[in-house]
Amino acid sequence: MKFTVLGAGAMGYRYGVLLQEAGNEVEFVDTWKPNVEKVRQQGGVLVSRDHQNTRLVPVKMFYPEEYQGNPDVWVVFTKQMQLADFLKRTAHCFNEQQYVLTCMNGMGHVEKLLQHFKPEKLLAGTALVATVLNGPGNVDFIGARGAGTMNLANYTEKPDETTHKIVAELKKAQFNPNLTTNYRGTLLAKVVFNSVVNTLCTLFEITMGEFAGYPGADQLSRQLIDEAYDVCERAGIQMLNTRQQELDSVNYVSKVANPLHYPSMYQDMSHDRPTEVDYINGYLVELGRKYHYEAKTHAFLTHLVHLAEHTRQQNLQQAAAKTESSPVVEAEA
Template identity: 30%
Template structure:
C-alpha cells in the first residue's frame, strides 16, 4: 500500500512509522522544511516505551508529492485541511482513499469534497505522541485506535489500513459506531486540552488539584449531554476513565493545544469546544463550562496575536 501522511507532526509520524513497519510504502508530508530534511538525512527517530528506533522513511514537502497513492492519512490542523489537500492534489487519484484521524467534529465533510463519499474514512486515536525536535518523536503511553468508512459502505480498505497499523505496532480496530468514538474523543479533548493550555501544565497537574477535577467532571457531563441531544448515544463512563488515565499514565504528555499556545500558534479549539457547543445549542442544550473554556482559549490566541 502506498500511504501519504499529510501533516507529519507527532501523531502523523507515529502512524507513518507503524505503516512503515508493516511494509507499506510511506511518505511523510509536511510543510516544516527542517523537519522533512532531518527525516531524509538521518531517518525518523521514534522513542517508545518499548525502546528507541530510527526508521528510513521518505519525507517530502507538499509540492514534492507527484504521484497518486492508495491512502492519504490526514493529520493536519482542521483549519488547514482544505489547503493541505489542495497542495497534494497529485496524490489523490481515482482510487485514493482519505482517512482523517484529526481532532474535533466535522472532518468527514471536510474530506468529502475531494473524493467520493465511499472513499472517505474517519477514525479516532487516544495515543499520545510528542514532537521533541526535527525528525524526532516520543510516545510513552498506551492506547488504541478505531476507524470506519465515514458514510458507511464497504469497509475493505478500512480493514486493510487497520490490519497494517496493528501489524506495525498500533492496535487498530474497525468500529461501525465510529461517530460515537469521534464524539467521545472530542469531548475528552474539549475537557483536557483547554485546561492544560490555560494552566500551561500537563495532565498530571490537573489530577493533583480538586478545582481542575471538578471542572473535568462538569465538562465531560456537558459534552455527553450534547452528544445525546444530537442522537449520538455514547457512554460517558469511558471518557471519565480516560481523563484519569491521562492524569496518571500520560501525566507528562503535552496535549496539542498546550503545544500550540506555547509555540504561539492558533489552536483547534473552534473545531473541538466550538463544534460541541454549537451542536449543543442547535439541539437546545447549553454547555456553559465547555463554552467558557472555548472563549478563554480564544482570548489566549488573541493575546498571542498582539
C-alpha cells in the same frame, strides 16, 4: 499496502514510521519547510521513545507540489486550520480508487476530505496515544510500544474488504484499532475527551497527571462531559461510552497511560501557534446551538483559550517593540 502521510507532525510521524516498520511502503508529504529540509539533510527522522534511545529512521519526504505518488491509503494528520490548503496543494495526486484515513483532533476535517474522496473510501477515527514533535525531523513516541488505542469507522458505516485490510495493517503496527459502525459516536468520543483534558491542561500549563491529581478534577471533568453529552443527545448521536465510561477514560489516560504528557493544544499554545479549541469545545457549542442548547461551560472555556492566545500575542508584540526601541550600546575597544 502503500500509505502516504499528509502532515509529518507528531502523529503523522508516529503512524507513518510504525506502519513502515510493520512492512508497508510509506511516504510523507509536508508543507513545513524546516521539517522537510531537516529530514532530507539527515536522511530520515530522529525517533525517540520516552526521551530515550534516539534512532534515525530513513523516510521519504516530499513537498505537496512535487509529490507524484499513488498510495492505496492517505493518512491525514494536519491541524484543522491548515487542512483545506494542504489538500488543495496535493489534489493532483488524488483519485477515486484511493482510501483516506484520518484521526485528527476536533471536528470539521471530514467535510473537507469529502470534497476530494468518495464517502465509501473515507475512514475516520480517534487515537488515544501521546506523541511529541521535538522539532524539525525529531519526534518522541510517548509510552511503551503497543501503548494506546484507536477507534475508527467508515463514513458510510459499512466496512468493506479494503477497510479490513487497513485495520489488519494497523494491528500489525500495534495501534490496537477498534473498528466500529458508529461513525459520529466514534469521532465525538475523542472530541469530548479533548474538550476536558486538552483545554484545561493548556489553560493552566500542566501535564495530564497534574490535572488528574487535583482533588476537584472529577467535578470539572463531569461538568464538561455532562454538558457535551447533553449536546450529543439532542443531536441524536449515540456515543460509544456512557458518561461514567468517558470519565473513566479521562482518568485512566491522565493517571496511568500518559501522566507526564502535555496535550497537543498545550504544545501549540506554548509555541505561539493557534490552537484547535474552535474545533473541539467550540464545535460542541455550535452543535448545541443547532438544537437550542447552550453549552455554557464549553463556551466559557473557548473564550478563555482565545484570551490566553490573545494575551500571549500581545506580550510577544510588546517584547518585540521594546527590543526594537532599545538603544544600541557599543563597547569601547
